[in-house]
Amino acid sequence: MSRSDVLVDADWAEAHIGDPGVVIVEVDEDTSAYDKGHIPTAIKLDWKKDLQDPVRRDFVDKTGFEALLSERGISNDDTVLLYGGNNNWFAAYAYWYFRLYGHDKVLLLDGGRKKWELDSRELSSDVPERPRTSYTASEQDSSLRALRDEVLGAIGKRNLVDVRSPDEFAGRLLAPAHLPQEQAQRGGHIPTARNVPWSKAANEDGTFRSDDELRTLYQTEAGLDFSKDTIAYCRIGERSAHTWFVLHELLEQPNVKNYDGSWTEYGSLVGVPIELGDGR
Amino acid sequence: MSSDGCGAPAGGISVSAATGSQAVVEGRVVHEGSPVATGYARLLGTGDEFVAEVPLGDDGGFRFFAAPGSWTLRVLAPGGLRAERSVEADYGHVTKVEVSL
Numbered sequence: 001m002s003r004s005d006v007l008v009d010a011d012w013a014e015a016h017i018g019d020p021g022v023v024i025v026e027v028d029e030d031t032s033a034y035d036k037g038h039i040p041t042a043i044k045l046d047w048k049k050d051l052q053d054p055v056r057r058d059f060v061d062k063t064g065f066e067a068l069l070s071e072r073g074i075s076n077d078d079t080v081l082l083y084g085g086n087n088n089w090f091a092a093y094a095y096w097y098f099r100l101y102g103h104d105k106v107l108l109l110d111g112g113r114k115k116w117e118l119d120s121r122e123l124s125s126d127v128p129e130r131p132r133t134s135y136t137a138s139e140q141d142s143s144l145r146a147l148r149d150e151v152l153g154a155i156g157k158r159n160l161v162d163v164r165s166p167d168e169f170a171g172r173l174l175a176p177a178h179l180p181q182e183q184a185q186r187g188g189h190i191p192t193a194r195n196v197p198w199s200k201a202a203n204e205d206g207t208f209r210s211d212d213e214l215r216t217l218y219q220t221e222a223g224l225d226f227s228k229d230t231i232a233y234c235r236i237g238e239r240s241a242h243t244w245f246v247l248h249e250l251l252e253q254p255n256v257k258n259y260d261g262s263w264t265e266y267g268s269l270v271g272v273p274i275e276l277g278d279g280r
Numbered sequence: 281m282s283s284d285g286c287g288a289p290a291g292g293i294s295v296s297a298a299t300g301s302q303a304v305v306e307g308r309v310v311h312e313g314s315p316v317a318t319g320y321a322r323l324l325g326t327g328d329e330f331v332a333e334v335p336l337g338d339d340g341g342f343r344f345f346a347a348p349g350s351w352t353l354r355v356l357a358p359g360g361l362r363a364e365r366s367v368e369a370d371y372g373h374v375t376k377v378e379v380s381l
Contacts, residue, residue: 033335036338085335086333087333114320114335117318117319117358118320118356118357118358119358120358120359165325165329165330165331165332166325166329167325167331167347172347173345173346173347175345176331176332177323177331177332177344177345177346177347178323178332178333178334178343178344178345179345197329197330199330200330204322204356205356
């Protein structure tokens, strides 16, 4: 795998509109963006309604994922091209999620919806109808996902990368500044975590920085030891999926997990260690 | 720019009671007198540190729940349009900003 195997630019996407082997999928938290206009032929996935279990805090299970993709007309042989708003946070999350369930023919659109819009490329309000498929998912790949006990056991041993903003890391905010401040019971970060905000991996137009810039960011500036395994986290696991994509897919680090429980879980656990203050 | 507590901003976003104790920065982006419905507002800290970004609403509106302090607001829109403003945020205040591109 290399950058060109996992990331494509807007010209590539434009050239593959209508390609029968490529399904373009917009993934957002707020799908009203899709409803106003989307890349022609794209279907939508709702980060919450479609990808989260409606009762427990967890993913939809394997059967649910199979039902979802079958209903949306995605088959096992399709190449799925994901893009979305928020600089691809939720598209990166969906990318990680597709990989978790064993769909390897998946790509991310560099720059996502923002670059597409800033380039003034075509948006369509037509909602495509795709014939139903019979999708088969694999069991979840646990090598990509960290749960809370593994995170606690990783303190001081593995690289912990907190990808939230410096104010969230320090404990001054509990959520990104475009969201109401609620959620976790306590602010702060997991002891020994390095703060490398996801945004440092992206250019202003939402595209990823070059591999050289990314290596400098994580190794030289943040001091991550690439010989160790890494767990990335944020507030709910979507921004850290963006960083997981950078470390695992672009920089090809083998053992990188996303902790999707993230701060909304960790910051509400009873009795776990928390550190306050700015990163070093 | 003003910070006059409650009340609906020019963009028409209603400020709910839930924002009452928070440090809100909100406003609207216009170009040649019309709302800019396609574009992005980003909030930056010292040294251009990225804090948050939102797509503009149909009325060109945006809103952030910031920490108290001084921030830079940067707006990006198609056609290379961009603008920057310095803004202050404080708990219990709604700081309103009108940006003309």
